[in-house]
Amino acid sequence: MKCLIINGSPRKGFTWKLVESIKQKMQQAGNVEFEEVMLMDSNIPMCRGWLG
Numbered sequence: 001m002k003c004l005i006i007n008g009s010p011r012k013g014f015t016w017k018l019v020e021s022i023k024q025k026m027q028q029a030g031n032v033e034f035e036e037v038m039l040m041d042s043n044i045p046m047c048r049g050w051l052g
Helices: 014-029
Strands: 002-007 033-038
Touching (some): 002 014
């Protein structure tokens, strides 16, 4: 099974620890591949509102 993890948190805190725990449990249950996307690393600009 392939799983995509999208993490929108700006730091490795509680959410990151929770995801790591879930990943470990899923890997124990079977063959699982993970791809992780950290939105903080994606250089998404802040919303500037409507400019029209």
